[in-house]
Amino acid sequence: MTKRSKAGENFVLFPLGRKRFALCAEQVSELSRPREHGEEEQQTFPHTTRFLTGVLLRRNQIVPVADIAPALIGPEVPERKFYLIVHLSDRSKVTRAAVPVTGECELAEAERLPANGKLPPYVSGLLSLNDEIVEVLDLERLMAAEVRA
Numbered sequence: 001m002t003k004r005s006k007a008g009e010n011f012v013l014f015p016l017g018r019k020r021f022a023l024c025a026e027q028v029s030e031l032s033r034p035r036e037h038g039e040e041e042q043q044t045f046p047h048t049t050r051f052l053t054g055v056l057l058r059r060n061q062i063v064p065v066a067d068i069a070p071a072l073i074g075p076e077v078p079e080r081k082f083y084l085i086v087h088l089s090d091r092s093k094v095t096r097a098a099v100p101v102t103g104e105c106e107l108a109e110a111e112r113l114p115a116n117g118k119l120p121p122y123v124s125g126l127l128s129l130n131d132e133i134v135e136v137l138d139l140e141r142l143m144a145a146e147v148r149a
Contacts, residue, residue, distance in 0.1 A: 008111045011127060013134060015103040016069045017078055022108070022127055022136045023086060029096070030085045031105050032058065051143060056098050058085060066097040068142060078102050088140055099139075112136055 010025035034056075053067045063085065069077040080100030088095045112125035119126075119135070122142035127134040 008109045011108050011110060011134075011136065012084065013106045013108050013127075013129075014084055014099075014101040015105075017073050017076075017102055019073055020132070020134050021072065022134045023084070023139065024136070025107060027086050027088075027139070028084055029087060031101075032083050032085060032098075033081070034083065056083065058083075058096075058098065061096070063096050063098045065100065066139075066143065067100050068137075068139070069100065069102075071142065072137075086139060088143070097139075 011022040012025050012028045013020050013022050051066045051068055051071070052064055054065045056063045056065055065083070067080070069080065080102055082101050082104065083098040084101055084105065086097055086099055088097055108127070108129065110127045110129060113128060115123045115125050115135075122138050123135045124138040124141075125136040127136060
């Protein structure tokens, strides 16, 4: 379902528990279920970054899994049922990551409102959708903040 406004950008809205967040639609390439088309489940390994929880084999490529839910909504996160496959700019090269989400996603066209000063630096704006305010995430900033922490 697509929601439209007069002058807006396209966003993918995704749930993490009871709260929804948004990413610019250009950043998202697909929504997939674990083990779709016979591909492997998430493989875990020792690491030093809280967000990096493992890797997936997706379309014959190794894709890191970036679980951002605990940082955004806390440690009590429901089971993630889907992966958003996203593009991340890493300086001059583009990388992909799988972001686990708790439910189905929605495409929305909306005007991005500026984020107020009380929000974390990884919130690049807000969307006002009916009676819900949705934070637009800057994944690169969120991931960089984790690396610096």
